[in-house]
Amino acid sequence: MKKVMLMMVMAGIMVAAQAQTDKKEAPKKEMKMKEHVCTKACTKEHHAYAHGEKGHSCTDACKKKG
Ligand SMILES: [Zn+2]
Numbered sequence: 001m002k003k004v005m006l007m008m009v010m011a012g013i014m015v016a017a018q019a020q021t022d023k024k025e026a027p028k029k030e031m032k033m034k035e036h037v038c039t040k041a042c043t044k045e046h047h048a049y050a051h052g053e054k055g056h057s058c059t060d061a062c063k064k065k066g
């Protein structure tokens with residue numbers, strides 16, 4: 001009988017844990033990153049990611065633009 005009790009407790013913990021994770025939704029950080037579209041500036045080795053595109057990392061040029 002002890003085993004059954006243990007299993008029920010375990011199940012209860014699992015359900016509680018699942019309920020918690022359900023509530024704990026990840027904050028929706030909607031990064032407005034566009035998919036990269038190749039341009040004339042792109043090469044096979046290096047892609048010229050435009051500002052706001054995935055893979056782009058801001059440079060001083062970006063900051064100047066604002
Ligand atoms: Zn590209």
Ligand SMILES: [Zn+2]
Pocket residue numbers: 050051052056057058059062
């Ligand atoms: Zn940028």
